[in-house]
Each structure stands twice: as structure tokens, then as C-alpha cells.
Amino acid sequence: MKRSSEDGDGSRIIQPQKRNRTRSGTVDLDRLDCPICSKPFTVPIFQCDNGHVICDSCRPKVIKCPFCALPMGNNRCRGMESILESVTVPCRNADLGCTKYVPYGREKSNHEKEHCKFSLCSCPEAELENCKHTGFYNDMFFSHYRAYHLIKEDCFFTFGESKNVRMLISEKSLVLTTLLRSLMFVMQCIRERNGVYVMVSFVAPLSPEVEKFSYRLSYSYNGKETHTHGPVEMKNVLKVSFQIPQEEKDAMFLPNRFLRGDELELELCIKEVV
Ligand SMILES: [Zn+2]
Ligand SMILES: [Zn+2]
Ligand SMILES: [Zn+2]
Ligand SMILES: [Zn+2]
Structure with missing residues (x-):
């Protein structure tokens, strides 16, 4: 269900309802990397008029979408951003025994930088x-x-x-x-x-x-x-x-x-x- 509220001009703004449902599964992590520079996506993510996505650092270097040649505007891909923010992956020290999960893509999390007790x-x-x-x-x-x-x-x-x-x-x-x-x-x-x-x-x-x-x-x-x-x-x-x-x-x-x-x-x- 979605909740809506009246905006000043009478239009309705729909606010997504959070239901805190999580389930573990698998995701092909390559899909969460920029197809141009192959680095993990971080927010913001941009898309062409056709929906092809590229990362924030590649965005200024590209005028036309490299995949379909449509203009690469400033449209954010909020759906992809929200998926990215919800994805967690095992800590890089998982092979050494750590069972913690960290957000995918962002700079090494504090946990991995120095807070993981399995850090060598x-x-x-x-x-x-x-x-x-x-x-x-x-x-x-x-x-x-x-x-x-x-x-x-x-x-x-x-x-x-x-x-x-x-x-x-x-x-x-x-x-x-x-x-x-x-x-x-x-x-x-x-x-x-x-x-x-x-x-x-x-x-x-x-x-x-x-x-x-x-x-x-x-x-x-x-x-x-x-x-x-x-x-x-x-x-x-x-x-x-x-x-x-x-x-x-x-x-x-x-x-x-x-x-x-x-x-x-x-x-x-x-x-x-x-
Ligand atoms: Zn990129
Ligand atoms: Zn495109
Ligand atoms: Zn760890
Ligand atoms: Zn030594």
C-alpha cells in the first residue's frame, strides 16, 4: 500500500511505505557495477532516455549514451539507487571467519577498514x-x-x-x-x-x-x-x-x-x- 498526501498545489505526492522485509538471495554483482568503468555504482546513478545506467564519475565524460546514442541527460535512476542502497554483501574477511554484512559499493565501510575483528x-x-x-x-x-x-x-x-x-x-x-x-x-x-x-x-x-x-x-x-x-x-x-x-x-x-x-x-x- 502507498500513502499519499496533498501538496500545496493540490497534486498528490505518494510516499512509499517501508515494510522492512528482507530475504537473502543472490545477486550478480556485475549488475551493480558501472558498465563503462566497471567500478561499483554509488549514489547518484544516471540514466539515458532509454534507461541505460552509468555512474556519477563517468557521467561528465559522456554526452550521448554509449549503448543507444540517445542523449545522456541528468535523469537519476532512483529505482537502481534504492536497490543499491539495500544490497549488503559479506565482509571481505568472510573467508577468515567474519559473519558480518556490509553495504555494497561504498568506499570500504568502517567495519572493513578497521573495525572487523578478523582484520589481519x-x-x-x-x-x-x-x-x-x-x-x-x-x-x-x-x-x-x-x-x-x-x-x-x-x-x-x-x-x-x-x-x-x-x-x-x-x-x-x-x-x-x-x-x-x-x-x-x-x-x-x-x-x-x-x-x-x-x-x-x-x-x-x-x-x-x-x-x-x-x-x-x-x-x-x-x-x-x-x-x-x-x-x-x-x-x-x-x-x-x-x-x-x-x-x-x-x-x-x-x-x-x-x-x-x-x-x-x-x-x-x-x-x-x-
Ligand atoms: Zn563509471
Ligand atoms: Zn541508452
Ligand atoms: Zn568483518
Ligand atoms: Zn614477523
């Missing part, structure tokens, strides 16, 4: 040792890291307990883990002209289904001055990056005058956020 993480040594391995966040330490990379003997810690961590600034990163769970945390030193940024990240997707952690760092200089950072929520990263942190809360900054050569000794405490 890069080995923390991707940049420094050029390791190409990718894997699940909750298994990479035991299944890959400990077999292929040098593990520091004091890389193990316990949640909620402070731990003394020593590293060389020139080493740039230190992988930390727990004995009970195969999770990887990376403490990084990022050198800048005036000092060093120190931060800790969790190698994992940003998914709401993935556990969250906070950390607190403290650094003592000459046994007198103590600098602390946090507790702050730890960033989850699919790949460790060595870019200078954008926000103050993302790292502790130690100016050069507080440093004693290349060695850095800090107290670190990582807690689970419940």
Missing part, C-alpha cells in the same frame, strides 16, 4: 625488519613472532603490575606480551630533534569486540624528577607506524635534556579496560 595485523617488525607476515591479533605472538624474531627476555609482563622496561632509543621498538595470552604490545621510541616520543600500542583491530587496554609510563631523571604519562587508553593499530604522534595524549615526550645517551629505562603498567 602486520607483524610489528614489518617496517624495521621488513617482515611481510600478517595474522590474527590474538595468535601472532605464539604462531609467528617468537619463531621468527628475537625475543627480549624481559618482554613478558602481567596486566595491572608495574614493570621496569629497558630499551635502546636507537632500537625504536620493543615487543611486549603476556605469558597467558598471545597478544602483542609495542613500546616505541620515536626520535625528534628536541627529544624522544615514547608510546605503547596494541597490535589489534579497533573492533568493539576486541579487548581494550590502558597504559601508564613513568620516567625518572637523576632519581629526582619523575615524568608520568597516563593512564591513557592504548591505541589499537593494524600496523605499527613510526610517524610522530599527532596528539599529546598519544605519547610521552622526553626532551633531550632528560635523556642519558641511548638507553631508556621506564616503568610501564598495562591494564585491561573493563
Whole structure:
């Protein structure tokens, strides 16, 4: 059934009624791609006077319809747009175990970009040792890291307990883990002209289904001055990056005058956020 309402000039505007009926089936996804550039359609979709459809980015390049030579006006194909908006497809990580569905065609959805808990993480040594391995966040330490990379003997810690961590600034990163769970945390030193940024990240997707952690760092200089950072929520990263942190809360900054050569000794405490 359709509902109608009186418009100002007395004409009737029909508003489609939503009945929220969904049923799963199959659709040939090629039909949802632009026949000219083969990229997935996005709204708006345009059609010629004969009903042939083309995408928004191809539209300005075409005067006559490439299929029937009728003028390619500015007529939208609302029916096709509405079908497109209703189509969902399995997440690209479906083969890895994800059962979520995402809208077809739009730029990678947030879910696929970083929120899918099945997203593969890069080995923390991707940049420094050029390791190409990718894997699940909750298994990479035991299944890959400990077999292929040098593990520091004091890389193990316990949640909620402070731990003394020593590293060389020139080493740039230190992988930390727990004995009970195969999770990887990376403490990084990022050198800048005036000092060093120190931060800790969790190698994992940003998914709401993935556990969250906070950390607190403290650094003592000459046994007198103590600098602390946090507790702050730890960033989850699919790949460790060595870019200078954008926000103050993302790292502790130690100016050069507080440093004693290349060695850095800090107290670190990582807690689970419940
Ligand atoms: Zn196109
Ligand atoms: Zn046409
Ligand atoms: Zn997914
Ligand atoms: Zn690796």
C-alpha cells in the first residue's frame, strides 16, 4: 500500500511505505557495477532516455549514451539507487571467519577498514625488519613472532603490575606480551630533534569486540624528577607506524635534556579496560 498526501498545489505526492522485509538471495554483482568503468555504482546513478545506467564519475565524460546514442541527460535512476542502497554483501574477511554484512559499493565501510575483528595485523617488525607476515591479533605472538624474531627476555609482563622496561632509543621498538595470552604490545621510541616520543600500542583491530587496554609510563631523571604519562587508553593499530604522534595524549615526550645517551629505562603498567 502507498500513502499519499496533498501538496500545496493540490497534486498528490505518494510516499512509499517501508515494510522492512528482507530475504537473502543472490545477486550478480556485475549488475551493480558501472558498465563503462566497471567500478561499483554509488549514489547518484544516471540514466539515458532509454534507461541505460552509468555512474556519477563517468557521467561528465559522456554526452550521448554509449549503448543507444540517445542523449545522456541528468535523469537519476532512483529505482537502481534504492536497490543499491539495500544490497549488503559479506565482509571481505568472510573467508577468515567474519559473519558480518556490509553495504555494497561504498568506499570500504568502517567495519572493513578497521573495525572487523578478523582484520589481519602486520607483524610489528614489518617496517624495521621488513617482515611481510600478517595474522590474527590474538595468535601472532605464539604462531609467528617468537619463531621468527628475537625475543627480549624481559618482554613478558602481567596486566595491572608495574614493570621496569629497558630499551635502546636507537632500537625504536620493543615487543611486549603476556605469558597467558598471545597478544602483542609495542613500546616505541620515536626520535625528534628536541627529544624522544615514547608510546605503547596494541597490535589489534579497533573492533568493539576486541579487548581494550590502558597504559601508564613513568620516567625518572637523576632519581629526582619523575615524568608520568597516563593512564591513557592504548591505541589499537593494524600496523605499527613510526610517524610522530599527532596528539599529546598519544605519547610521552622526553626532551633531550632528560635523556642519558641511548638507553631508556621506564616503568610501564598495562591494564585491561573493563
Ligand atoms: Zn563509471
Ligand atoms: Zn541508452
Ligand atoms: Zn568483518
Ligand atoms: Zn614477523
